[in-house]
Amino acid sequence: MTALLRVDRVTKRFGGLVAVKDVSFELQPGEITGVLGPNGAGKTTLFNLLTGFIAMDLGVAEFDGHSLGGLAPHRVVNLGLARTFQLCRPFRGMSVIDNVTVGCLAPRVRGEGGIEARARRILGQVGLGAKAEALVDALPYGDLRRLEIARALATKPKLLLLDEPFAGLGSNEIEPLSQLIRRLHAEEGLTILIIEHKLREFMQLVRRVIAMDFGEIIAIGPPAEIVRHPRVVEAYIGRTEAPLGAA
Amino acid sequence: MGRRGKDAIGAAAVFAVLALIPLVIRSDYFTGILTVSLIFGIWTTSWDFMSGLTGRENFGHALFIGAGAYTAAFLNGKFELTPWLGLPVGALAAVAFSLVVGFPTLRLRGPYFALAMLAAATIMQRLTRIFWEYTGGEEGIPGLDPLFESHLVMYYFCLGALALTAGVLLLLARSSWGTILRAIRGDEAACQAAGINVTFYKIAALMISSAFAGIGGALYADYQEAVTPDVFAVALSITIIIMAYVGGIGTIYGPVGGAILLAMLPELLRGLGEYRLWVYSLVLIFILYFTPGGLVAPIWRRFTGTAR
Numbered sequence: 001m002t003a004l005l006r007v008d009r010v011t012k013r014f015g016g017l018v019a020v021k022d023v024s025f026e027l028q029p030g031e032i033t034g035v036l037g038p039n040g041a042g043k044t045t046l047f048n049l050l051t052g053f054i055a056m057d058l059g060v061a062e063f064d065g066h067s068l069g070g071l072a073p074h075r076v077v078n079l080g081l082a083r084t085f086q087l088c089r090p091f092r093g094m095s096v097i098d099n100v101t102v103g104c105l106a107p108r109v110r111g112e113g114g115i116e117a118r119a120r121r122i123l124g125q126v127g128l129g130a131k132a133e134a135l136v137d138a139l140p141y142g143d144l145r146r147l148e149i150a151r152a153l154a155t156k157p158k159l160l161l162l163d164e165p166f167a168g169l170g171s172n173e174i175e176p177l178s179q180l181i182r183r184l185h186a187e188e189g190l191t192i193l194i195i196e197h198k199l200r201e202f203m204q205l206v207r208r209v210i211a212m213d214f215g216e217i218i219a220i221g222p223p224a225e226i227v228r229h230p231r232v233v234e235a236y237i238g239r240t241e242a243p244l245g246a247a
Numbered sequence: 248m249g250r251r252g253k254d255a256i257g258a259a260a261v262f263a264v265l266a267l268i269p270l271v272i273r274s275d276y277f278t279g280i281l282t283v284s285l286i287f288g289i290w291t292t293s294w295d296f297m298s299g300l301t302g303r304e305n306f307g308h309a310l311f312i313g314a315g316a317y318t319a320a321f322l323n324g325k326f327e328l329t330p331w332l333g334l335p336v337g338a339l340a341a342v343a344f345s346l347v348v349g350f351p352t353l354r355l356r357g358p359y360f361a362l363a364m365l366a367a368a369t370i371m372q373r374l375t376r377i378f379w380e381y382t383g384g385e386e387g388i389p390g391l392d393p394l395f396e397s398h399l400v401m402y403y404f405c406l407g408a409l410a411l412t413a414g415v416l417l418l419l420a421r422s423s424w425g426t427i428l429r430a431i432r433g434d435e436a437a438c439q440a441a442g443i444n445v446t447f448y449k450i451a452a453l454m455i456s457s458a459f460a461g462i463g464g465a466l467y468a469d470y471q472e473a474v475t476p477d478v479f480a481v482a483l484s485i486t487i488i489i490m491a492y493v494g495g496i497g498t499i500y501g502p503v504g505g506a507i508l509l510a511m512l513p514e515l516l517r518g519l520g521e522y523r524l525w526v527y528s529l530v531l532i533f534i535l536y537f538t539p540g541g542l543v544a545p546i547w548r549r550f551t552g553t554a555r
Contacts, residue, residue: 053436077442085440091433094426102430105423106442115423155442
């Protein structure tokens, strides 16, 4: 099977700091994979590199047969690689439905027509159907997170990058969101790559974990192996918290 | 009745009142003031289409107005072509300027676009003085042919032009174009992440905005039967921004009302004599301070009962 995403020795420097160093991995279609690592490990930088928000210094990334090097963010999205942001970034002053409509207007999906109907269907899918006409400014954080995912889904991605989807959520919001992600993976056949700190969600959601520290990949494997991996344990211990107790 | 129906009836009522005023107050002077305020309406609503919707403030809308006005003046005054040619060619000249400024600066974030617009308009004003042999310098280009002999007919022509401008821009703003432009205002990076080429939309919005401003500039030259460097003035650009804020930015129709209101206000305050500017400034400060969403658009919503 050919990989959907192939990342080969991707490197990014910010001045003297190497934020992402020689990162290589592959994602197979239909996989659900996690990126684990302490703060500053380069996870979000990796997402920004893949989605065209910042340029790679070295290395190659190929998505679905297209090189991602030098592509503007909107071009990457229109290849079928969508992302969400760690801090929700809704279009303030607009309604929930209009927020999703913008994603439905991406060239990749615009030709399909029935834009409003599609936007409503996606809102229903993420559980925001009843709030379609509400202003996003009035939405609680958990709903903004769903909206963020809905807007990405509107572009009909083959690969969805979720940047800490559980960050800032209350404990009662985590399980439903986790189920939503699982459903998108199972029913839509979506390939998903998730950044997360919290191990409990990882254990239940992902099949494979890419562990990073100081911009480098330190281990790749199934979650159960990763949490016992000596370098992963080392990366977490001596920092703010041990991963096993943190979840 | 739906929102569109009430909006349409309201717009028709405003149009009818504007059409009747010069028939009731029969004064060439007053009709002239009204004509200029309609032209201000075209300038302000076209400013709002780019800057109100996308949130990218244009501090030099006079660049497009001046481009349209001087183009019309050159064609008619120097080359002795029909004044009608000034309207389309003035629009094209303004669009050319919008590309020169917009193309390099709208790809960037930060204040570059606002500053470049301000600088470009100021530079053009200087150039009209430096190349005075062609532009007439401070005197400008006088003695242009009017579009119509009758002031009243010119007034109705400007009223039609304003209605057409506002109508077209309002339709665009309520289409998927408007949704995308408002999303750019909300969060540019998120808009890119939704697959939208934001640079394309910002430049296209500026081109549309400049085209209508250029037509407005040509109309102004035709009405004045002359053009002077004042059409490039910073003061004009700032006045337009204030009018848009008073009207309610991002609504397209609000700035039309804001422009007509503020353009007429000095005339309405004429009875106050030398205190006129004081009162004008105070009224302005009160409006801007107490109604952050503008004055015209919220009142309109109350009357038509529309939510947003």
